[in-house]
C-alpha cells in the first residue's frame with residue numbers, strides 16, 4: 001500500500017493509547033513519516049497491564065474484548081496468537097445486603113424488577129422526553145417505594161447501568177445512554193493482559209514517551225506541537241486526548257477549537273470505573289462462578305466482583321466501584337479502600353476469611369492523562385456531538401479516541417476503529433490551506 005493523495009506526509013499523533021497506535025500503524029504502513037508523542041512513560045493509555053505480581057498480569061484499564069463476533073480486536077488477537085480466557089455473565093452468584101445468598105424467588109424478583117426498569121426506560125425513550133436515568137425510574141427508588149424494592153432497584157441501576165456506562169444515574173441521559181451498538185458473542189480476556197495488543201501495534205513505530213503536549217498551533221500549513229520537553233512540526237496532527245483531558249483544558253489549541261467541538265467536549269460525560277484487585281492465600285468463595293454480586297446499603301458500593309478462580313485458577317477477586325461511588329472511593333487511602341472491600345466480603349463470607357496478601361487499586365479520575373475512565377452520553381448531550389468531536393479541521397487537525405465513536409464509545413474496539421477511521425481521513429486529505 002502507498003500513501004494516497006500523492007505524497008508522503010509528516011504526521012504527529014498525540015497519545016499512544018489504542019486509537020493513536022492503531023492510526024500510527026496504519027499511516028506508517030502507508031509510508032507516511034509518523035511520530036507518536038505520549039505524556040506517560042509507557043504506551044497503552046487506558047489499557048495498562050500491571051506486572052506488579054510477576055506470575056499474574058492484571059489489567060488496570062480495559063480487560064475484556066466485549067462481544068467476540070465480528071469484533072476487530074479478535075483479528076489482532078489471532079494475528080499475535082494471544083491466549084484468550086473466558087468469563088460468562090451467566091456464571092454468577094448474588095448476595096443480599098445481609099450477606100445471605102439470593103433464594104430462587106429473590107432471583108426471579110430481581111429479574112422481574114430489572115425487566116420493569118428496562119421497560120420504563122424504553123417507554124421514556126419512545127415518548128422522546130429526555131431526563132436523567134434516575135428521574136425516569138424514580139418511582140422505584142423514591143421515598144414511596146418499599147425499602148427492599150428501592151434497594152434492589154438501586155442495585156440494578158448500579159450494576160446494569162452505571163457499571164457498564166460509568167456515568168452516574170443522576171447524569172446518564174435516558175434517551176441516549178444506550179445509543180451505542182454491541183457485537184454478539186461472549187466476552188474474552190487476554191491471559192497475559194490487554195497490553196499484548198498494544199505492544200504488538202507499537203512495533204516499529206517512532207514513539208516518544210515522556211512528552212506531555214501543552215499546545216497545538218494549527219493556524220498555518222505547518223502545525224506546531226509544544227511538549228514540556230521540545231517542539232515538533234508536522235503537516236498533520238492527530239489528537240487522541242481522552243475526553244477528560246480535553247474537558248480540563250490541559251492542552252491549548254491555537255486558534256481555539258470551534259464552538260461545536262467545545263460544546264461536545266463540555267456536554268458529553270466522562271465516567272469513572274475503578275478496580276480493586278485483592279489476592280488471597282486461598283479462595284473462600286464459590287469457585288464455579290465468574291461474577292459475584294452484592295446488594296449494598298450504600299448505592300453502588302462493592303456491588304460487583306469478578307473472581308479469577310474459574311478463568312485463571314488464581315485466588316484473586318476484583319471489586320468494582322463506578323460513577324459517584326467510584327469517584328468518592330478515589331479520595332480514600334489504599335488501606336481504607338481495602339478495609340472497606342473486606343467489610344463487604346466479611347458480610348458475605350464471614351469473619352474468618354483470610355486477609356488479602358496483596359492489593360492493586362486504580363484511580364482513573366485522578367489520573368492526569370485520563371481524568372476519568374470512559375465517556376458516556378450525559379443528559380444534554382447527543383450522539384451527533386461525537387461526530388462533531390471526530391470532525392477534522394481544515395484537513396490538518398484530526399481527532400480520534402473512544403469518545404469520537406458514535407457506535408462504540410467507551411470501548412477498546414471503539415477506540416481502535418476511530419484510529420483506523422482517522423488514518424483513512426489523514427491519508428486521503430489534501431490540506432485546505
Ligand SMILES: Cc1cc2nc3c(=O)[nH]c(=O)nc-3n(C[C@H](O)[C@H](O)[C@H](O)COP(=O)(O)OP(=O)(O)OC[C@H]3O[C@@H](n4cnc5c(N)ncnc54)[C@H](O)[C@@H]3O)c2cc1C
Nearest residue numbers: 015017018019039045046062063064213401402411412415
Ligand atoms: C477501568 C477501565 C476498564 C475498562 N474496561 C474495558 C473493557 O473491559 N473493555 C473495553 O472494550 N473497554 C474498556 N475500557 C475502555 C477502554 O480502555 C478505552 O475506551 C480505550 O482504551 C481508550 O483508548 P483511547 O486511545 O481512546 O484513549 P487512551 O488510551 O486514554 O489514549 C490517549 C493517550 O493520550 C495520552 N495523553 C493524555 N494527555 C496527554 C498529553 N497532554 N500529552 C501527551 N499525551 C497525553 C494518554 O496518556 C494516553 O496514552 C475500560 C477503561 C477503564 C479505565
